[in-house]
Amino acid sequence: MLDDRAKLLLKALVERYIADGQPIGSRTLSRASGLELSPATIRNVMSDLEELGLIVSPHTSAGRIPTAKGYRLFVDTMLTVQRDGLQAPALPAEQPQKVIANAAHLLSNLSQFVGVVMVPKRSSVFRQIEFVRLSEKRFLVIIVSPDGDVQNRVIFTEVDYNASQLVEAANFLNANYAGLAMEQVRERLKGEVERLRGEVAALMQAAVNVGSENQSDEADVVIAGERNLLAVSDFSSDMDHLRRAFDLFEQKTQILRLLDISSQAEGVRIYIGGESHVVPFEELSVVSAPYEVDGKIVGTLGVIGPTRMHYDRMIQIVDITSKLVTNALSHRR
Template sequence: MLDDRAKLLMKALVERYIADGQPIGSRTLSKASGLDLSPATIRNVMSDLEDMGLIVSPHTSAGRIPTARGYRLFVDTMLTAQPGPLAPPKLVAEQPQKVIVNAANLLSSLSQFVGVVMAPRRTSVFRHIEFLRLSEKRFLVIIVSPEGDVQNRVIFTEVDYTSSQLVEAANYLNGHYAGLSIEQVRERLKNEVETLRGEIATLMQAAVNVGSEALAREQDEVVISGERNLLSVSDFSGDMGHLRRAFDLFEQKTQLMRLLDISSKAEGVRIYIGGESQVVPFEELSIVSAPYEVDGQVVGTLGVIGPTRMPYERMIQIVDITSKLVSNALSHQK
């Protein structure tokens, strides 16, 4: 627990470091905090903060900078985001993909960092399914969504199937499960496998599995904008290792998808400090994110990725307003 004096000094140190990017010494901190304290007293408090793992002295510098734990304390207990004059342009209600791309560009241009948007999740519902024999034990599964989207996937089976068996399996799926999600079909097939002929049940299970994977891959889309902005951030431009790790994150997207998926389960704006957990494994990066909705239902997440030393109050405003704009634009589409 920090006393009021230590909290004020910690808050002043983080704010000054975010603004200047330079290690903060006791004299600078005395001015920034507005406290009438001797340099020796301030040094003692800074020593205590360092012992608590909240600040650290980089290299041989006499100044201090916040750690991931220090940023977390600042964000959780000291940050007071005030409504500001920020007024981003409107996102015109167009095709959903266009809205998502525009939102990523907007986040990037307003923040001058990286904008990320996870595309809306769609329920993996199918309207119609067909099987086409390509060769022995090799079949094409054709899945049509309620919107008319068509997914084609090849499956390989341990046994061969006749044309009549393929028609039988397709008719059963279309007759009993059309309109349900792939996940619901999978669960029902588990329970009804005893009532179906074994070979037909195996074929349908294979089709459902490949259909689920196809729809998941289609939906797991992250739109990223403004990666090049990090080239002009001093925290990255001076260290190619930091920059390379950041670009690896954007390239692979898997870690990013996991993070955005976690964010979608939380209400409001969330801040993830780099290095404090495996969620954001790079100490140099932080992410400010928020879920967005369509007709009151959370369908995706968006956010800003930038250096740990970022102006969090402004980023919160940018992300919060953009999530509302996206929700509004998508909800008005019919």
């Protein structure tokens, strides 16, 4: 437990370091805190904070900088978010993919860091399905979702089909299975083989298989503004830090895992680098929030930047963008 004096000094140190990016000495901290304390008293408090693992002294300086643990205490107990009239342009109610891409660029532009948006998995429920012959044994499957989203899939079959067979297969699927998930249709079709002519059943099974496989793997993440990190002194002065950050963006797997975890909680969440396996680099922090469609959480978005970021501003940026995405996707329906 920290006393009020120690908390005030830690808060002043974190805020000053975020603003300047330079290790904070006792004289600077005395002025920043506004406390009438002797340099010796401040040094003693800083020594206590260092023993608690909240600040650390870089090898090249007598000043101190916050650790991930120090940032966490600051964010959880000392951060006050003041609404400063942040203006963000509305996102038009376009196709979901366009809304997601626009949101990632908006996050990047407003934060000057990296914007990330998790693409929601598309529903595997279909409203209508049609077949179009492209060439011998090659067909286009057109799948229309309940909200009007259209997906096209190409399938290859062992035998060729004529126009009447394609219509027969589409009519059977639309009449008997519209409104069901592809996985359900696939299972039910296995029991329908006896009732259907074998070749048409095989066509339908192939279409449903490719539809469900593509939709189940649909989750992805859109990333914008990676090059913004080149302008951040914390990274530009250390190529190893920068390389590790770009490796993270290239892999995407860990970012997806993080956003998936974030979608399970309401409101803005902050992940300080080095705290967990999800954000494995002490130099990075993530501010995230879920977004909804018609009251249901379907994905997450956020900002990735250095641990030395203005968290109050990032919280506002992420919060307002999540609301803009929610409105754009919900009003599209």
